[in-house]
Amino acid sequence: xxxxxxxxxxxxxxxxxxxxxxxxxxxxxxxxxxxxxxxxxxxxxxxxxxxxxxxxxxxxxxxxxxxxxxxxxxxxxxxxxxxxxxxxxxxxxxxxxxxxxxxxxxxxxxxxxxxxxxxxxxxxxxxxxxxxxxxxxxxxxxxxxxxxxxxxxxxxxxxxxxxxxxxxxxxxxxxxxxxxxxxxxxxxxxxxxxxxxxxxxxxxxxxxxxxxxxxxxxxxxxxxxxxxxxxxxxxxxxxxxxxxxxxxxxxxxxxxxxxxxxxxxxxxxxxxxxxxxxxxxxxxxxxxxxxx
Amino acid sequence: xxxxxxxxxxxxxxxxxxxxxxxxxxxxxxxxxxxxxxxxxxxxxxxxxxxxxxxxxxxxxxxxxxxxxxxxxxxxxxxxxxxxxxxxxxxxxxxxxxxxxxxxxxxxxxxxxxxxxxxxxxxxxxxxxxxxxxxxxxxxxxxxxxxxxxxxxxxxxxxxxxxxxxxxxxxxxxxxxxxxxxxxxxxxxxxxxxxxxxxxxxxxxxxxxxxxxxxxxxxxxxxxxxxxxxxxxxxxxxxxxxxxxxxxxxxxxxxxxxxxxxxxxxxxxxxxxxxxxxxxxxxxxxxxxxxxxxxxxxxxxxxxxxxxxxxxxxxxxxxxxxxx
Numbered sequence: 001x002x003x004x005x006x007x008x009x010x011x012x013x014x015x016x017x018x019x020x021x022x023x024x025x026x027x028x029x030x031x032x033x034x035x036x037x038x039x040x041x042x043x044x045x046x047x048x049x050x051x052x053x054x055x056x057x058x059x060x061x062x063x064x065x066x067x068x069x070x071x072x073x074x075x076x077x078x079x080x081x082x083x084x085x086x087x088x089x090x091x092x093x094x095x096x097x098x099x100x101x102x103x104x105x106x107x108x109x110x111x112x113x114x115x116x117x118x119x120x121x122x123x124x125x126x127x128x129x130x131x132x133x134x135x136x137x138x139x140x141x142x143x144x145x146x147x148x149x150x151x152x153x154x155x156x157x158x159x160x161x162x163x164x165x166x167x168x169x170x171x172x173x174x175x176x177x178x179x180x181x182x183x184x185x186x187x188x189x190x191x192x193x194x195x196x197x198x199x200x201x202x203x204x205x206x207x208x209x210x211x212x213x214x215x216x217x218x219x220x221x222x223x224x225x226x227x228x229x230x231x232x233x234x235x236x237x238x239x240x241x242x243x244x245x246x247x248x249x250x251x252x253x254x255x256x257x258x259x260x261x262x263x264x265x266x267x268x269x270x271x272x273x274x275x276x277x278x279x280x281x282x283x284x285x286x287x288x289x290x291x292x
Numbered sequence: 293x294x295x296x297x298x299x300x301x302x303x304x305x306x307x308x309x310x311x312x313x314x315x316x317x318x319x320x321x322x323x324x325x326x327x328x329x330x331x332x333x334x335x336x337x338x339x340x341x342x343x344x345x346x347x348x349x350x351x352x353x354x355x356x357x358x359x360x361x362x363x364x365x366x367x368x369x370x371x372x373x374x375x376x377x378x379x380x381x382x383x384x385x386x387x388x389x390x391x392x393x394x395x396x397x398x399x400x401x402x403x404x405x406x407x408x409x410x411x412x413x414x415x416x417x418x419x420x421x422x423x424x425x426x427x428x429x430x431x432x433x434x435x436x437x438x439x440x441x442x443x444x445x446x447x448x449x450x451x452x453x454x455x456x457x458x459x460x461x462x463x464x465x466x467x468x469x470x471x472x473x474x475x476x477x478x479x480x481x482x483x484x485x486x487x488x489x490x491x492x493x494x495x496x497x498x499x500x501x502x503x504x505x506x507x508x509x510x511x512x513x514x515x516x517x518x519x520x521x522x523x524x525x526x527x528x529x530x531x532x533x534x535x536x537x538x539x540x541x542x543x544x545x546x547x548x549x550x551x552x553x554x555x556x557x558x559x560x561x562x563x564x565x566x567x568x569x570x571x572x573x574x575x576x577x578x579x580x581x582x583x584x585x586x587x588x589x590x591x592x593x594x595x596x597x598x599x600x601x602x603x604x605x606x607x608x609x610x611x612x613x614x615x616x
Contacts, residue, residue, distance in 0.1 A: 037532075087583045094346070095586035098539045099579045101532050106575035113568045220529070224410070231403055262418040269407035276400050277392050 005136035007257045008250060013142035014211075015249020016149035020204035021226035022233065022241035023153055024197035029235055030173035031193035034085055035097050038104035039201070040223020044216065045107055046072045046202035047122055047209035048115055054123070061123055069202040077198030081191060104219065111216040119213030125206070145207045152203055153242055156196065160238070169193060225252075228272045234285020243284055247271075308453055317445045319561075321517075324449050326557040327456040328513045333537045333549030334463050335506025340535070341544030342467060343499030344479035345394070349405035350534045352412035353382045353504045355526030357511020359416065362429045362521060371435030375512040382508025386501035394496050401500065409528045416523035428522030432515045442516070452513055459509060464546065466502065475499050479544070540578055542590030551589055 021043050028034045036042070049068035053059045059067070084103060088096045126144045130137045160166035171179040172189040180186050204222075212218060225248055233244025248268050255267040275282065308327075312320045336350045360381055361374030393404040416423045423429070434442045435451070442448040466472050474495045477485040486492050515521060533556060541552025560570050585592040 084579060088586070091582070091586040094539070094543075095582040097346070098536060099582040101536060102575040102578035102582070106572060106579070109568070109571040109575065113572060224406075224528070227403075227406070263414060266411050266414045269411050272407045273404055276404055277395075280400060 002135040007253045009138050010142050011250035011253035013146045015246035016146045017204050017208045018225050018229050018249050019242045019245025020149050020200050022229035022245045023238055024200040025226050025230045026241040027193050028197050031190045037100040039226050040219030041104040041107040042076045042201040043205045043222045044219035046205035047214040048111055065206055072202035073195050073198040077195035081194040108216050119215040122209040122214045124210040228268050232275045234282025237284050240282050240284035312449045320445045320449050322561055324452045324517050326553055327452045328510050329553040329557055330550045331459045332507050332510035333553050335503040336538045337549045339500050339503035342475040343496050346402040347405045348402055348531045349409040350507045351526045351530035352409040353507030354511040356382055357508030358514045358521045361512040361515040362432045365432050378508040378512040379505045383501050383505040386504030390497045390500040394493055409531050413523050413527050430520050432519050434516040540588050542588030545590040548590050
């Protein structure tokens with residue numbers, strides 16, 4: 001039982017970080033029909049901003065993290081939208097998918113060539129102590145990651161539901177034409193979505209990188225997980241991405257513990273195929289009226 | 293027009309026959325590898341460019357084909373049986389995979405194939421008793437036909453070339469058959485195609501299965517070509533690369549995948565001086581290309597042509613883009 005709780009908590013912790021990436025993924029999809037295949041690399045990159053700022057420029061860690069979040073909002077949010085998405089969106093979904101695949105490759109190879117092909121140690125944000133909860137060993141970073149990630153998502157949800165800007169963003173996602181007629185500046189709303197995605201990716205990056213090393217190839221797995229979480233939970237719901245992320249985190253850890261370490265990666269895939277067969281709109285998703 | 297096409301194709305084949313003569317073994321190897329990837333990309337072109345469905349599992353079909361061929365040839369059977377088994381198996385797997393995925397429309401084939409590719413990779417890596425695990429399989433014999441050995445690199449090149457020409461011909465035939473027209477109709481306007489009596493689901497499924505079988509065929513060539521296969525060569529990233537090949541060359545054009553495969557396989561050999569930066573430059577150029585010409589290099593070419601010959605209408609095939 002203690003072991004189960006332990007696995008469950010570390011699964012939830014990892015899952016909440018996956019959920020951050022998945023929520024960003026879902027937001028982009030809703031606002032601009034962008035399937036971002038570079039999402040994993042978006043989560044990989046900000047950690048290297050932090051490393052570059054602390055190691056190369058000698059800035060203190062908290063300042064470096066704030067600057068890194070700012071940088072990714074700027075580069076992965078605004079610049080990405082301006083230079084990649086905007087000129088391509090008129091051509092339909094496929095060219096954009098190809099472009100984001102290429103962008104992912106570009107970021108990955110860029111980090112490998114210009115920073116380092118080796119895994120870099122990343123400073124831990126929290127003390128590495130272990131607490132004992134009902135006999136289960138629970139590490140403080142796990143709890144802190146969970147709290148921060150969930151806090152971010154709940155904050156985002158409140159922003160979207162309770163503020164005027166947030167509601168305008170939702171309106172834009174649901175029906176851009178009507179939103180525009182009602183006086184919503186839809187271009188601005190779509191831009192906000194991209195900025196939020198940049199920030200979410202940066203937060204996810206700072207939280208998850210201490211668990212592994214900072215490596216150029218981190219994005220491969222993260223991107224896939226975010227992708228699966230978004231589809232399993234429901235492509236058109238933030239709640240869905242949240243549930244999907246947590247579910248994948250827990251299932252991944254459980255299958256590593258109880259099924260087999262070799263096939264742990266396959267379990268989320270089977271879940272994905274199963275969900276597509278049984279409930280294609282995702283666990284919490286609603287059937288999309290919009291032609292994709 | 294048809295005659296011009298035939299002449300162009302014959303010139304192309306003549307160039308391909310002459311190309312490897314007097315070249316070093318390594319260059320011939322690169323050419324073989326290009327022909328092989330062209331076959332795989334051709335298959336994906338059928339799925340993507342003609343039937344408008346995104347498959348992210350072409351590398352896994354190459355893998356399945358390569359492993360089946362390797363296991364059969366290592367067990368002493370002739371390569372031809374491996375080839376047939378590889379194409380047959382990938383065709384059936386394509387049907388089984390596509391049937392449920394295409395039940396729901398739109399982008400779900402992309403997601404299902406993405407998951408499938410990852411699962412295939414894990415099975416190849418973990419089932420060590422059959423697949424050799426991460427060490428892979430080594431020493432597949434090159435086949436012999438009527439006493440002619442394909443062990444020398446040049447002979448093997450011509451062997452691959454023959455398979456390439458057969459595949460290209462089959463591809464051409466499919467595209468110009470009533471099926472091919474149905475594929476195109478489907479991509480252009482699925483609702484209208486359906487109203488004209490095209491069974492859209494069956495046709496899409498067939499396109500995907502045939503496309504997958506091309507991947508299996510390419511895998512059957514890869515086994516004796518490289519004579520070493522391991523799971524890493526068939527990971528998801530390679531499927532993405534093949535997808536890039538098709539789109540960069542020009543999805544929905546006959547010569548598109550061959551051009552795209554050349555950009556990925558042959559061009560790096562000439563650009564050795566760029567060292568590690570090749571992929572960076574390539575990725576950057578793909579993004580630029582997608583902005584200016586979403587229909588790929590061939591689309592770019594015909595755009596430029598149209599500028600000089602204003603009367604000629606640019607193909608509008610990809611104007612809307614395949615639906616993901």
